[in-house]
Structure formats: structure tokens, C-alpha cells
Amino acid sequence: TQLLEQSPQFLSIQEGENLTVYCNSSSVFSSLQWYRQEPGEGPVLLVTVVTGGEVKKLKRLTFQFGDARKDSSLHITAAQPGDTGLYLCAGPNSNNQGGKLIFGQGTELSVKP
Amino acid sequence: EAQVTQNPRYLITVTGKKLTVTCSQNMNHEYMSWYRQDPGLGLRQIYYSMNVEVTDKGDVPEGYKVSRKEKRNFPLILESPSPNQTSLYFCASTPWGANVLTFGAGSRLTVL
Numbered sequence A: 001t002q003l004l005e006q007s008p009q010f011l012s013i014q015e016g017e018n019l020t021v022y023c024n025s026s027s028v029f030s031s032l033q034w035y036r037q038e039p040g041e042g043p044v045l046l047v048t049v050v051t052g053g054e055v056k057k058l059k060r061l062t063f064q065f066g067d068a069r070k071d072s073s074l075h076i077t078a079a080q081p082g083d084t085g086l087y088l089c090a091g092p093n094s095n096n097q098g099g100k101l102i103f104g105q106g107t108e109l110s111v112k113p
Numbered sequence B: 001e002a003q004v005t006q007n008p009r010y011l012i013t014v015t016g017k018k019l020t021v022t023c024s025q026n027m028n029h030e031y032m033s034w035y036r037q038d039p040g041l042g043l044r045q046i047y048y049s050m051n052v053e054v055t056d057k058g059d060v061p062e063g064y065k066v067s068r069k070e071k072r073n074f075p076l077i078l079e080s081p082s083p084n085q086t087s088l089y090f091c092a093s094t095p096w097g098a099n100v101l102t103f104g105a106g107s108r109l110t111v112l
Helices: none
Strands: A005-007 A010-014 A019-024 A032-037 A044-049 A055-058 A061-065 A071-076 A085-092 A101-103 A107-112 B004-007 B010-013 B019-025 B031-038 B042-051 B054-057 B076-078 B087-094 B107-111
Touching (some): A005 A085, A032 A071, A044 A055, A071 A085, B010 B019, B019 B087
Parallel strands (some): A010 A107, B010 B107
Antiparallel strands (some): A019 A071, A032 A044, A085 A101, B019 B076, B031 B042, B031 B087, B087 B107
């Protein structure tokens, strides 16, 4: 069974601090995605990483895919209150059932002004 | 605007009273899916559909039914809701094989 473990589950920081969220698995994934979910909304895709070792940047957010394609990280530089939300990593099921994704439990981030 | 629309957004009901949560997408996606989200458990797939008249169970299908009579619609049916089905439900869709989901805004269901 493919599982994705996220850590930490909760993170409360002050505006301006840096943080890293981890997404780990014992299974190899063909790709991993990161979503952000704001209160009262559905998850929205931030990025997809496909190649082992790949690094993608989205403004102050940096995403990395592990060399072995078993893990990923999300680093936020100088966090702002607008970054507050639930961050989810997800990867496609190995049976490639069309659009089935396996999700991590999520990391609840709170950035205080 | 490309979107997935769920209704109702909020519902409080009582045990045993049948209810349907509707889901509609305007992107002509083949694949549609229902998830429930519970604290500490993340998103768990209930049912999915790869196309019209093709549905299958996800990881937590007990107590739920679905149908896919039209490509754009994928309703979730709770024939006899129970309190353990109190949750936040999301419908999502994607083109076949794309693996990138577009989610609806969610339906918060409380069963008393």
C-alpha cells in the first residue's frame, strides 16, 4: 500500500520566518504534487514535480523532489499571513487508475502577523 | 470559468434521512471522484468514475452510492446517513490520465 507521510502536521510561526514541510514515502512515485487548501475552499494545485532531484520555485515557495522519487519538500521563505492554510502532498496511485491520487495527511500552517 | 460545483455547501441532517450531494463539472473531464476529509486522516477516496456509466469503489465506500449518467454530473448518495459520515466532502475531476485534480469548494455534512 502506498502511503505519504507529511511532517509536521501543525506549524505555527511568525511572519517573516522560514519553514519546511516534508512529504515522505517508502514507495517510488512517478510524480508528486503539492496542493494548498484555504478555509472553506477545495485544494488547489501549486506544483507538480516529475524528475528525481527536480527543484521548482513559485515566488517564495521552493519545491524539491527527492533523487529517488520517494520524498518531496516544500520550503517557504519569509512566510506571510497569506500563506496560512493546509498544505497537502499527493501522488498518483501505482496502478495508474486514471486520476486516483494518494494524499498525505496534510500540514496545517498558521502564519501570525 | 472552468470549475467543479458542489451542492449543498452545508447540510445538517438526521440519522437515516436519505440525502444527495450533487457535483457538476464544466471541463468535459472523464474522471470524477469523491473524497472525504477528516482531521488527521487527510483526503480519502470514496468512489470514482472513469467515464459515463463506469464507477468503482475507492478506499472508504461503505454507506455511499454514486451514479454517472452524464459526463458532467457525479452525485454522491447517502441512503441512510449515520453520524460517522459527518465530514467534509469534496468532488474532484481530471482529464483521463492527467492525475491533476480540480476540486469543488466542499460540502460540510453533519449527521445528528
